[in-house]
Amino acid sequence: MTSIKFRLNGKDVAVDLDPSMRLIDVLRDHFSLKGVKEGCGEGSCGACVVLMDGYSVNSCLLPLANVEGHEIVTIEGFKETKQFDVLQKAFAEVGGSQCGFCSPGMIIAAQSLLSHNPHPTEEEIKAHMSGNLCRCTGYQAIVQAVEIASKKGAGLW
Amino acid sequence: MEFYKSSTPKIDFPEKIRGEAKFTDDFVLPGMLYAQTVRSTIAKGKIKEIKLPELPEGYYWISAKDIPGENVVNIIFSDWPIFADKEVNYVGEPIGLFVGENKEVLHKLCQQISVIYEEEKPVFDLVNSYIHKEFTKGDFSKAEKNAVKTIKETYETGYQEQAYIEPQGILCYIDEDDKFYLTGSMQCPFYIRKAVARALGIAPEKVRVKQPAVGGAFGGKEHYPSLTGSQLAVAVNKIHRPVKMCFERFEDMAYTTKRHPSVSTYEAFIGKNNEILGLRIRVKLNGGAYKGCSGVVLSRALIASCNAYVFENLDVAGDVYCTNTVPTAAFRGFGAPQTIFAMEMFIHHVAKELGVDPLQLRMKYLAKQGDITTNSGEFHDPIVLPQLLDKAMEMSDYKRKVVEYAKPGSNKGIGMSLFLHGCGFTGSGESTIINGKVKLIKDENDHVHVYASSADFGQGNRTTLARIVSNTLGLPAEQCTMEAADTDHTPDSGPTAASRTIIIVGFLMEKAAKQLKKIWKSGVRQEHIESYVGPSYIHWDEDTMQGDAYPSYSWGVNIVEVSFDPVSYQIKVDHCWSTYDVGRVVDERIAVGQADGGLLQGLGYGYLEHMGIKDGKFRNRSLSDYIIPTFEDAPPMETAFIDNPFIYGANGAKGMGELTLVGGAPAIALAIEQAIGHKVNKIPATPEYIMEVINHDKH
Ligand code: FES
Ligand code: FES
Numbered sequence: 001m002t003s004i005k006f007r008l009n010g011k012d013v014a015v016d017l018d019p020s021m022r023l024i025d026v027l028r029d030h031f032s033l034k035g036v037k038e039g040c041g042e043g044s045c046g047a048c049v050v051l052m053d054g055y056s057v058n059s060c061l062l063p064l065a066n067v068e069g070h071e072i073v074t075i076e077g078f079k080e081t082k083q084f085d086v087l088q089k090a091f092a093e094v095g096g097s098q099c100g101f102c103s104p105g106m107i108i109a110a111q112s113l114l115s116h117n118p119h120p121t122e123e124e125i126k127a128h129m130s131g132n133l134c135r136c137t138g139y140q141a142i143v144q145a146v147e148i149a150s151k152k153g154a155g156l157w
Numbered sequence: 158m159e160f161y162k163s164s165t166p167k168i169d170f171p172e173k174i175r176g177e178a179k180f181t182d183d184f185v186l187p188g189m190l191y192a193q194t195v196r197s198t199i200a201k202g203k204i205k206e207i208k209l210p211e212l213p214e215g216y217y218w219i220s221a222k223d224i225p226g227e228n229v230v231n232i233i234f235s236d237w238p239i240f241a242d243k244e245v246n247y248v249g250e251p252i253g254l255f256v257g258e259n260k261e262v263l264h265k266l267c268q269q270i271s272v273i274y275e276e277e278k279p280v281f282d283l284v285n286s287y288i289h290k291e292f293t294k295g296d297f298s299k300a301e302k303n304a305v306k307t308i309k310e311t312y313e314t315g316y317q318e319q320a321y322i323e324p325q326g327i328l329c330y331i332d333e334d335d336k337f338y339l340t341g342s343m344q345c346p347f348y349i350r351k352a353v354a355r356a357l358g359i360a361p362e363k364v365r366v367k368q369p370a371v372g373g374a375f376g377g378k379e380h381y382p383s384l385t386g387s388q389l390a391v392a393v394n395k396i397h398r399p400v401k402m403c404f405e406r407f408e409d410m411a412y413t414t415k416r417h418p419s420v421s422t423y424e425a426f427i428g429k430n431n432e433i434l435g436l437r438i439r440v441k442l443n444g445g446a447y448k449g450c451s452g453v454v455l456s457r458a459l460i461a462s463c464n465a466y467v468f469e470n471l472d473v474a475g476d477v478y479c480t481n482t483v484p485t486a487a488f489r490g491f492g493a494p495q496t497i498f499a500m501e502m503f504i505h506h507v508a509k510e511l512g513v514d515p516l517q518l519r520m521k522y523l524a525k526q527g528d529i530t531t532n533s534g535e536f537h538d539p540i541v542l543p544q545l546l547d548k549a550m551e552m553s554d555y556k557r558k559v560v561e562y563a564k565p566g567s568n569k570g571i572g573m574s575l576f577l578h579g580c581g582f583t584g585s586g587e588s589t590i591i592n593g594k595v596k597l598i599k600d601e602n603d604h605v606h607v608y609a610s611s612a613d614f615g616q617g618n619r620t621t622l623a624r625i626v627s628n629t630l631g632l633p634a635e636q637c638t639m640e641a642a643d644t645d646h647t648p649d650s651g652p653t654a655a656s657r658t659i660i661i662v663g664f665l666m667e668k669a670a671k672q673l674k675k676i677w678k679s680g681v682r683q684e685h686i687e688s689y690v691g692p693s694y695i696h697w698d699e700d701t702m703q704g705d706a707y708p709s710y711s712w713g714v715n716i717v718e719v720s721f722d723p724v725s726y727q728i729k730v731d732h733c734w735s736t737y738d739v740g741r742v743v744d745e746r747i748a749v750g751q752a753d754g755g756l757l758q759g760l761g762y763g764y765l766e767h768m769g770i771k772d773g774k775f776r777n778r779s780l781s782d783y784i785i786p787t788f789e790d791a792p793p794m795e796t797a798f799i800d801n802p803f804i805y806g807a808n809g810a811k812g813m814g815e816l817t818l819v820g821g822a823p824a825i826a827l828a829i830e831q832a833i834g835h836k837v838n839k840i841p842a843t844p845e846y847i848m849e850v851i852n853h854d855k856h
Contacts, residue, residue, distance in 0.1 A: 100372070
């Protein structure tokens with residue numbers, strides 16, 4: 001088996017695993033990155049979202065082979081950043097997390113949005129994040145959180 | 158009270174937002190094995206033979222034969238087997254588990270096993286009643302005699318799937334104290350403890366259940382983990398190694414409990430002055446293959462069947478029907494969403510039929526303090542429903558819009574529901590059956606540790622209950638913390654269900670805190686346990702269903718505005734406004750979170766969430782074909798609370814978890830009705846249904 005190399009949370013890694021393995025299993029089982037959640041395993045809930053080269057992707061749909069040479073950031077890597085801090089404060093302020101199962105995915109999806117569109121409208125937030133399901137909050141608080149983060153973190157993105 | 162204006166940071170927020178909170182599937186133990194369930198592939202029949210494939214070394218087959226205790230899941234009515242033994246009664250019924258190290262091998266074993274059945278004819282229609290309840294109020298025969306006409310309609314509601322984003326999962330092992338230790342995605346740790354003890358035939362003290370982080374529940378994790386927990390405990394008892402079982406979404410969707418589908422018929426007996434002399438109400442619920450908690454769901458459905466209205470004469474009856482389908486059970490609202498939908502549509506339709514303004518007709522029968530309830534008890538507490546209505550109408554500009562949208566071709570609609578929800582267990586159950594307890598321990602540093610078995614699966618219980626204690630003691634919020642439920646350390650405060658956590662457990666917390674305050678000695682460890690004693694004026698007879706059904710009620714109004722696309726038949730929710738009386742709000746941010754989330758689930762129930770079933774098999778297999786609301790479906794929601802402190806509530810608070818769901822479906826259905834100009838008698842009102850209604854009415 002040839003090893004697959006990629007960057008993970010700021011470090012170069014190489015793994016000798018079946019290239020058809022789902023990225024989510026590699027992250028959770030091999031790297032013990034348990035902040036990546038599995039809610040559906042088929043691309044419809046967004047709980048497993050990670051950043052690949054700055055864009056959010058569903059790690060449950062992505063075969064390991066596809067990340068060769070790319071940069072992957074999970075919540076474990078992202079939580080050390082200033083952007084995370086602004087986002088988490090905004091989520092706390094408005095109650096953007098209840099059971100919290102969707103939260104790491106929401107944060108990653110918000111980062112992917114804000115890094116490409118630092119001042120999104122409400123419609124843009126909803127459209128961009130519509131791949132992330134939340135059954136607890138009714139979404140309104142999450143939309144508000146992203147709006148607050150976009151304001152308070154102006155210049156960061 | 159100024160104090161409540163500011164919200165407390167949620168205690169579990171940091172670990173959750175950082176992805177550090179441990180959910181069931183995040184636990185990995187040395188030597189841990191996995192389990193996968195072998196399920197019935199037919200809806201009804203006898204099991205003639207089970208042909209096991211050859212088991213690789215280290216793999217096990219666990220079935221009914223391995224159960225040392227009783228082969229039943231301890232639920233309110235214990236008729237579910239842990240593993241089907243001689244017969245199967247629904248597609249997906251568990252027959253056994255394969256247990257071993259590698260999930261792929263387990264998957265193969267599940268495909269290789271062959272179960273030989275003698276098939277029998279399954280029943281899918283509502284024909285075999287296995288639970289019946291009925292009661293009357295006033296003198297119904299007189300209403301019948303004096304009526305000049307009757308109006309009768311039938312309403313249908315579908316399945317609803319809880320669709321918590323974390324699927325069910327549970328983990329079991331034998332701990333260092335030689336106890337069966339279980340942790341898993343759950344609502345009621347003590348339910349699981351009892352169930353496991355019964356399955357293994359051991360004392361409950363030999364079982365320890367601890368709640369990890371739980372990714373949503375909504376009733377779906379109230380009873381089901383008692384089944385899976387019992388199964389795993391049986392496996393661990395045989396294998397003596399840790400075993401974990403986490404469902405994939407498909408398995409969760411196909412085989413775990415859902416909301417009861419219903420058919421309700423309402424008949425109004427109208428007097429000569431257009432007054433409603435009485436109602437005859439018949440409710441049918443589909444209970445699936447086993448009763449479980451369906452009797453209690455039916456009770457709540459019937460008790461809520463007149464919603465927030467008071468009629469003098471009633472004849473109410475209902476049945477739960479046995480069908481060869483997945484058992485239905487708890488889901489936020491517990492029977493009430495079905496009948497509240499029916500009652501709200503009915504009173505509206507009756508008004509139209511009588512040619513009177515629906516709002517006026519509703520106002521005429523609105524419950525007031527001192528009125529006799531549906532079950533001939535009394536509304537003991539002040540009711541602020543008229544204020545809630547005024548406020549909601551003002552926020553939404555309802556009166557203008559309801560006239561404007563009535564114009565043909567507007568393709569817009571506005572709908573309003575008003576509703577109540579009984580808080581806590583039915584009748585005097587809180588004192589006689591549950592008898593909840595809470596415990597406070599103050600340590601040497603004067604930090605107060607709050608113990609209750611109320612699980613936090615997103616509602617913020619741990620934060621709110623600790624907050625009630627700190628408020629009562631007059632301490633800063635950080636000085637009181639509540640740990641996750643653990644049956645070895647927390648007293649049994651009863652299940653986390655029935656909107657009882659704040660009104661009942663919270664009330665106990667307040668009493669305990671008051672007691673601690675009295676005996677407070679700085680710098681020493683002190684402990685206080687408090688047990689529930691309910692209001693003495695609550696009397697309830699379960700057999701006749703007469704008396705005070707609940708210690709108290711919370712109230713609400715939802716107004717929903719929609720647009721209708723006559724080409725695609727799609728409905729878009731434009732805006733929602735809600736007002737609630739939940740007593741006194743403890744933590745506003747948490748309360749608004751409950752309001753938003755509950756309403757969106759109620760709306761989903763009303764127009765989006767459709768679960769199809771054919772020959773006992775659900776058609777929906779995933780979150781991409783069972784549609785729950787997404788960001789793009791979520792409307793702006795405005796919420797206001799009216800302060801109406803309840804003397805037996807925690808710092809004045811009543812329940813609210815379920816209240817926020819029950820009004821969503823009728824409000825949106827009424828809005829859709831106006832937008833499409835046709836009656837809606839069935840939910841979810843999907844585009845297919847709307848098309849059917851419009852085409853049907855045309856012909
Ligand atoms: S687990 Fe990947 S999208 Fe749901
Ligand atoms: S907070 Fe529970 S799913 Fe989003």
